[in-house]
Amino acid sequence: MANAHSIDTGAGHGSVRSYVIGFVLSVVLTAAAFGLVMQQALGPTESIIAIAVLAFIQILVHLVFFLHMNTSSSQRWNLISLGFAVLVAVILIGGTLWVLHNVGAHMMSR
Structure with a gap:
């Protein structure tokens, strides 16, 4: 009965391993977008599409590894x-x- 007044909010806490994986993925995705622009590897339209895709993937990484969203x-x-x-x-x-x-x-x- 020690935790009789605690409320379960449904929020899970991640491990250090999951935070490190999320951080590394975020840095890699940011560096990939930065490198794509700095190297001018693609045309303007393709660069915008590639950056948008990398940004969407990074949003998913943040939702899963830092905000612990799952199904x-x-x-x-x-x-x-x-x-x-x-x-x-x-x-x-x-x-x-x-x-x-x-x-x-x-x-x-x-």
Whole structure:
């Protein structure tokens, strides 16, 4: 009964090994994006696509290794909250780009 007042938040704590793996992966992904730009290995469009892919992979690394997101039942509410936040961000950013595009198109037609 010593822990009768503790509340299980569903948050897991990672090991030192998982933090080191996450850190190394983050550094490698950042160095890869930096090296890609500095070496000018690809054209401008391909570079932007490659950097976006590396950024997406780095987001996943941070979610898994630092925020300990996974598909376990104890993380279900965290994943739902993350999904809702992503949905709201996509709606806001997409809506803003759509409105700005339409404003620009209508202003240029005059």
